[in-house]
Amino acid sequence: MSFEWPWQYNFPPFFTLQPNVDTRQKQLAAWCSLTLSYCRHHKLYTLDIMEAQESPVFNHKNIDRKLSMEAILIVFEELRKKGNLEWLDKNKTRCLVMWRRPEEWGKLIYQWVSKNGMVNTVFTLYELANGDDTESEEFHGLEDWMLIRSLQALQMDGKAEVISMDDGKGVKFF
Amino acid sequence: MNETLVIQQRGVKLYDGEDKAKLDVGIVLLSTHQLIWRDLKNHECCIAIPLSQIIYFEEQAAGIGKSAKIVVHLHASPANKEPGPYQQSKFSYFKLSFKEHGQIEFFRRLTEELSQKRWESTPMSQPIPTATNSQVRGRHRTDNLLYYTLLCYTLLSSAILSSAILSSPVLCYTLLSSTIRFKSYLLSMGIANPVTRETHGSGTHYHLQLAKQLGDILLAPLEERGGMMALTEVYCLVNRARGMELLSPEDLVNACKLFESLKLPLRLRIFDSGVMVVQLQSHSEEEMISSALDNVTDKGSLTAEEFAKLLGLSVLLSKERLLLAEKMGHLCRDDSVEGLRFYPNLFNSQA
Secondary structure, eight states, X not given: OOOOOOGGGGOGGGXXXXXXXXXXXXXXXXXXXXXXXXXXXXXXXXXXXXXXXXXXXXXXXXXXXXXXXXXXXXXXXXXXXTTSXXXXXXXOOEEEEOSSOHHHHHHHHHHHHHHTTOTTOEXXXXXXXXXXXXXXXXXXXXXXXXXXXXXXXXXXXXXXXXXXXXXXXXEEEO | OOOOXXXXXXXXXXXXXXEEOSOOOEEEEEESSEEEEEESSOTTOEEEEEGGGEEEEEEEOOBTTBOEEEEEEEOOOOTTOOOOSOOOOSOSEEEEEETTOOHHHHHHHHHHHHHHTHHHHSOOOSOOOOHHHHHHHHHHHHHHHHHHHHHHHHHXXXXXXXXXXXXXXXXXXXXXXXXXXXXXXXXXTSOSSOOOHHHHOSSHHHHHHHHHHXXXXXXXXXXXXXXXXXXXXXXXXXXXXXTTSOOOHHXXXXXXXXXXXXXXXXXXXXXXXXXXXXXXXXXXXXXXXXHHHHHHHHHSOBOHHHHHHHHTOOHHHHXXXXXXXXXXXXXXXXXXXXXXXXXXOHHHHHO
């Protein structure tokens, strides 16, 4: 299934940061949703800002428009405020994109666990993210850092406990 | 190079040697060829001295109750001297007394002219235009042009000739350009008695009167231009119409600021970018914005230049309209290497 671009993507002003405050808010909201859905479609978890600038999202070759670095940073900052992005370094060159926030992932995982009657069972992280049982689930292939965060979020709610095991980590659901 | 005006200074009294001349305060003009003193009110009363006539001159500093002066020593006047207000004098010098200052700069320019002797390199082609004879000349020229233009109109209206004229681009162009010049001459003749500081004093009263006069003369040109003119354009137009009595930019702005309090149908408007325009009061903002939006929607997108062509406005003003519509959220921009282009604000309407 190919990625479906929003209408704004073919609208040249989309690639110019709008000076009108109201217009800019709507523009940024559209950029945030495009960035997240693009990452989700391609299962991207980390972005390098230099690479991002050249990626089709921010560089639409057909209409010869490019979002400036300054504008990309503003979009990313907007995403960070909404809790969908975290910088990996102080210089803001790499970031984690969370098109689903840890709590949301946690919820998904817990739903799957309880649906399959596996509450009170212990899983290794590998089993959860890469095991055969979860192949059809959205969280299949989730990167480790994200998985741990999601489980930690569940732990905060008292629904799981991350435990250390011989070869890495495991989790028990309640 | 012909004779040109170097500097002029108002508020100068003449001394015939040591005696106060029996003349009023006047204006002193320095050209590349002559030194001219002219009565402020009676422009016919005028004294001109060729610079070649000057032997030397000196400054006389101001004292308590005394204005600074420049003393000018002259050769004996030539026998063929034209008659003037002062036929003869027992002194070989006269003094310029600067009541409203300006003597330092005037002295400097006079020194410059006398050392450069520009009058030697170029013959004096014509007397410096004093108000009276420039008016006469101007009117003469205008009459000729009026005659010529009316002739053209008569030609145009005759049916036999019109097809011949219209098929000849050169003739068409001549007709067109003469019509434009005709218009500009009509404007030049516009202000018969301009409001000046000399007629209305300085300060608020002057600006009030000036604002009223501006209100009268700007209505027609504003209507012709779609209700809005850049202040620079107004400045040129007004000063062309005033002829000799040029208006300073500050006076123009100050007078325009009074439009509102005088309840005149004009307004001075300052855009966010700092561009100042004079507009008709009836010229509503909403209309301007909706016309910008309509045009942009119609064409898909527009640059300021394209919009200017559509409206027949200046690029500066059409850009202001687009920016205004953008500010109100009706348009948005695409700023690329190809330039600044405005689009309907789909972010608002399609979201």
